[in-house]
Amino acid sequence: MKYISLGSGSRGNATLIMEQQRAVLIDCGFNRKTLLQRLEQAATDPRQLEAVFVTHEHGDHARGVVLVCEALNIPFYTSFGTARQMQWTEHPLWRCIHSDQLVSVGKLALLPVVVPHDAAEPLQFVVENSAGKRLGVLSDLGSLTPHIISCYSDCHALQLEANHDPQMLQNGPYPPSLRARVAGNFGHLSNQQCAELIRRVHWHGLQQVSAGHISEKNNARELVRAELSPVLDCPPQQVRLLEQDQISGWLELA
Ligand SMILES: [Zn+2]
């Protein structure tokens, strides 16, 4: 299994996961043109895509889903709550998924995990291949629950949210209501909460950790590096951070 971020942040998210030349996408928060450009940069033929899984209805995750899936004639999977919110329940390409019920697509199995976020019925995903390698993709959550810790505990790779620095958020440009939303239990993970999550799920099998959905206004990349480097036991420069406007490198789970 190999995976790549096609972009991460409040202006759009998409993560491509490939197993034996077939791929699924988690979220499609870019328009069709941008998504196709990023796929090309990742040397991926769009025809390799088998399905799109959508975590929730916010535009930075759902913007391009329908047009991309219609163009490629592939299904998109969401919770019922997300589909109802987006008025997708009558769409012929929509497939309903349920939390804690495994979905198989090609050689991959995806476990939808309920997260606390201010959306209708948000889910995040743990992806497993037939060799038992697991990638946990987790963003857009305001707090850590015992269920999340348990579901992400035995992953070999993690792509996590490190959204904001609490102090920068408090002193930043957001109005008080938005500030409270982001910092709240149904908002986004701070750098410290991301580090806490890593501490709680760390095990000897964990090979790769990347941090994304980094706020452009309420965070600084050096702060994320400084917070995560002790728990990852690596120098700050080696902490892997995702970018909004660029694809990451491919990472492979052997
Ligand atoms: Zn988001």
Ligand SMILES: [Zn+2]
């Ligand atoms: Zn969101």
